Amino acid sequence: MPKISIKGQTMPSSPIRKLAPFAEKAKKEGKKVYHLNIGQPDIKTPQVALDAVKIANIDVLAYARSQGSESYRLKLAGYYAKNDIHIKADDIVVTVGGTEALNFTFGSIMDVDDEIIIPEPFYANYNGASVFSDVKIVPITSRFEDNFALPPVSEFEKLITPKTKAILICNPGNPTGYLYSKDEIKQLAELVKKHDLFLIADEVYREFVYDGEKHYSILKEEGLQNHAIVIDSVSKRYSMSGARIGCVISKNKEFVATVIKFAQARLSPPTYALIASEAAIDTPQTYFYEVIKEYDKRRTTIISELERIEGVKVARPKGAFYCIVELPVKDSEDFAKWLLKEFSYENETLMIAPAGGFYSTKGIGKNQVRLAYVLNIEDLKRAVLILKEALKVYNN
Numbered sequence: 001m002p003k004i005s006i007k008g009q010t011m012p013s014s015p016i017r018k019l020a021p022f023a024e025k026a027k028k029e030g031k032k033v034y035h036l037n038i039g040q041p042d043i044k045t046p047q048v049a050l051d052a053v054k055i056a057n058i059d060v061l062a063y064a065r066s067q068g069s070e071s072y073r074l075k076l077a078g079y080y081a082k083n084d085i086h087i088k089a090d091d092i093v094v095t096v097g098g099t100e101a102l103n104f105t106f107g108s109i110m111d112v113d114d115e116i117i118i119p120e121p122f123y124a125n126y127n128g129a130s131v132f133s134d135v136k137i138v139p140i141t142s143r144f145e146d147n148f149a150l151p152p153v154s155e156f157e158k159l160i161t162p163k164t165k166a167i168l169i170c171n172p173g174n175p176t177g178y179l180y181s182k183d184e185i186k187q188l189a190e191l192v193k194k195h196d197l198f199l200i201a202d203e204v205y206r207e208f209v210y211d212g213e214k215h216y217s218i219l220k221e222e223g224l225q226n227h228a229i230v231i232d233s234v235s236k237r238y239s240m241s242g243a244r245i246g247c248v249i250s251k252n253k254e255f256v257a258t259v260i261k262f263a264q265a266r267l268s269p270p271t272y273a274l275i276a277s278e279a280a281i282d283t284p285q286t287y288f289y290e291v292i293k294e295y296d297k298r299r300t301t302i303i304s305e306l307e308r309i310e311g312v313k314v315a316r317p318k319g320a321f322y323c324i325v326e327l328p329v330k331d332s333e334d335f336a337k338w339l340l341k342e343f344s345y346e347n348e349t350l351m352i353a354p355a356g357g358f359y360s361t362k363g364i365g366k367n368q369v370r371l372a373y374v375l376n377i378e379d380l381k382r383a384v385l386i387l388k389e390a391l392k393v394y395n396n
């Protein structure tokens, strides 16, 4: 039989989806499963985006421009300007989701065995991107006790080698919910300038910020033009993950020209999805007020409900829609499987994401899980009640 590549064998399967077969089985057995495991928002996609596709009068569904149509990129630049981020349409390459933006970025700035430093726990698909481009992730551990704040710059410096090409942060963070402060961004900006590295910020959760805090984009930093790369997406902002539209932004012209070559090699982003994404920029601001208010309510609800359970601790999230939770269990992966395979409370159970899969360093985070507060308040309360009952049974 012909052999699968080493790269193919190394490509990790999603730590979140790994439990899916157990959830399917539980559902077949008639159990209701509350999904706290994935970041699929239940929020309605803006009507303007859906309508634009319905009324589009298309005779030939043609390829779009590789970097995305000029009209969309111009409108996107307007969206960023409203967020006090001043870039030009030519600083943007439209991609098939933030995922492709990450792959193009890794491919454009790193060669085989080059290194990228990423604070852990991190979004697990960064592992996939590193395998795609044959590069090495060097993790730097951020701590639960600090709510996953930026580790000291001196710790980053210890990890920098001649092979280090970039530092990647996710702001606000998935899976941590941490929002980097302006001061932390400034520290990173100084560091990448000093060592001549790229600074990549995955800002797909930019809108999802609470407690009156403000998101500070790396694109606002003076003097970082040649270093800063932002990954973005419509998936979370407009609850449009099925559109598969994202973008990569940089003022570094050589980098953008390189990304465009990758974009040409895959021809174009999907045309209908571009129409929806362009229209989505006209989403009224009230939509965001409502959505953020709803997530904030869910956030405070899940935190207060969880903190009432003995032995459970929550790292307080200031952004995105996830939190890392410490449970009174030794092995959260075993607990997550057990929840689906063996447990039910009034014929209901939970699917949660064991946090070990978000760490690169083996053995860390084994008592932690990531919970996504993407359910309505009533379901969230119910889900936390089930967790409480499950812990009583599991620990006896």
Ligand SMILES: Cc1ncc(COP(=O)(O)O)c(C=O)c1O
Binding pocket: 039, 096, 097, 098, 099, 100, 123, 170, 174, 202, 204, 232, 233, 234, 235, 241, 244, 245, 246
């Ligand atoms: C931190 C982060 N970055 C990027 C993505 C990729 O998003 P998409 O490819 O849907 O744009 C996700 C999706 O969950 C994410 O959580």
